[in-house]
Amino acid sequence: MTILNDIIQGILLGGLFALFACGLSLMFGVMDVINLAHGDVAVAGVYLAVVLIPASHIPALWIFVLVVPAFMIGGYLVQRYLLQPSLDSGAITTLLVTFGLSIVLENVLLEVFTANSYSLNVGSLVSSSWQVSSQISVPYLDLVILGVAIVVLVALQLFLVRTRTGRLVRAVADDREAAELVGANYRHLFAVAAALAFGTVAFAGLALGAYTQVSPTAGPTYLLYGFEAVVIGGLGSLWGTLAGGLVLGVATTLGSQVDPNLGSMLPHLVFLFVLAVRPRGFFPKRAVT
């Protein structure tokens, strides 16, 4: 019974990890960008929400209607004017640029908000749960986060498969030169993919803000989980990312059942194990399909 509860909580936690990872997965899958600022962007989302909630009188639960579009625009601009020029001069440069972006974001947040940590107050959602039995309860907040993760992944998938722009994004991801020959503007398409990735990471940040309390320097910790989910799932595969997140979540809760310290270590051990036996992850795919 306890084990069952652990697995349920682990799957719910995995939703948060997966939501966190899908933006990383998308950016890697489409333009081979490993975005080291991913965690910091998520944290910036929380701080933006903290500013916007009192200003707009929108409840914390619905603040994503402002934060997500703002981040999508930001993502488009960052890709077009910051990452694209660096991509043109090599993969290592891009990595360094995202690293720089991470440091700049952290310090800007420290400067503006000091080191005070914030949480998003989503009201009674945070404390209520569905009591299945005396030992199993399903927190609504976690359920909502898992739901958002699945909706976001399905929506991304549909966009990439069903829409013209989505097909073009896949085309430039698969073979940029060929796509360019038939008239695709890869710079615009890369920026579209980045906009989507930043939109998902805004969702992840808001989920994190409701789930716990974040400080300006909290980003890199979550970046690590995001990375591991992407690698376990297979680089560039969206469904693999969901699977990777769930595996990490369950490893966390099962590990902490044995020993509280193992809860933080087991996900990393699982990650190492997967790297050793299946270096390309469970669902390896070069490009997003």
Add this chain to the structure above:
Amino acid sequence: MSTKDESSTGLTDKPAGLAAEARSALSRRDFLKATGAGAFAVAGGGLLAACGSSGLKGAGGANTKEIVIGYVSPQTGALAEFATPDNFVLGKIRQTSAYKNGFRIGNKTYKVKIIEVDSQSDPNRASEVAKQLILNQHVDMVVTSSAPETTNPVAGACESEGVPCIATVVPWESWYAGLGGDPLKPTTTFKYNSMFFFGVPEFAGCFIPMWRRISNDGVVAEMFPNDADGNAFRAAWPGIIRSIHYTPVDGGAYTDGTTDYTSMISLFKQKNCEIYMNCPLPPDFNTFWKQASQEGYKPKLATVAKVLLFPPDVVALGSLVNNIATDSWWSPFVPYKSSLDGQSASSLTEDYQSATGQQWTQAIGSTYSLFEVAKEVFSLASDPHDRQDVADKLFKVDYEGICGPINFGKGPAPGVGIIEPVGVQWKPGRSGKFTDFHYAMYVVDNSLNKNIPVNATLDPTNA
């Protein structure tokens, strides 16, 4: 040969220190100035250290007519909440006549300069900046505040460099162990260090009366992380809990930053823990407490340490914070006044709230007292630049200031002055100068210090 060794360590230390400086918000000009000053200090560093260790007099103070006090606190980073009132308090201190006109020692008046530096909540950085204060700024004393991550490395650096140091807002056991002493056999005297705050016995004296009022013979859930504070608590608390015939249940030594507490919550529910206590990092408590509420663990009384000391954590937790109890070492409700200018605690708090527009925090009192104690120490000394003499006086201070009476000669260990805390609870605000906020801190149990009046009733955290 040995001189050569020392100066070479000075050289290798230097670039790391400067890199850290560059990371902080210094302007380019300041940075260049610091680099210049650094270059001189490297040359002198080995010599200075040698003077300190051989006990020569007059090693400090570039200017003999000026006393320089360094202040290290975590202005940024995970523990920055502790340092929120720093700017205000230092401003107040600098306005007092003693600090404005200088200290009168013997028949000379010495100007006083305070240099504040940021530990960034990072032990390595704390140690680095303490050494810079000592070697580059030639401070006569270092005062430091707010959690072992800052105070312990600073105290360690001062002990090894032979500079008097006063610490606060750190459990004395953790401070003492950090310097290399054994808190269970506190016989070792650290020559250059003293501190004032409280320790495990005071936590117990503060929490246990509250437990008894809510739950008899209860089972106590312990959430202690695998870090310095957590392990100190784990060593001390099970014994204390058994001695009052309650039953301790240890949730296990989890890592700071854990994201899921399901197994711990199940254990606490299964053992029916009516009392809950902890000493986590603030974000971890936020995660835990939300999950506990979701998964149906509702202890009758939560007494927390290290978190919910200050308003930002409280705001972050929202209404879930209602009736969680913690300890308070200072508040506007204490009947004490400044030893520097006689201003009362409540009037100081009013000034803080009107100057900053922010809710008061208990760190105002402890930071203020650091500078009261510093002045007491220098007043007892015959030469403020004689580090030996000043260090001896660290143990002689017995005074009453904004934190109440503190006697450094009668503590549980040499150089430890004890403040008696009271039990407080966070409850919805009500009209009043110090409670008109969304949530405010109220004194609910004064078993340890009857001088501080109770101003609200102790209510169960979960009825």
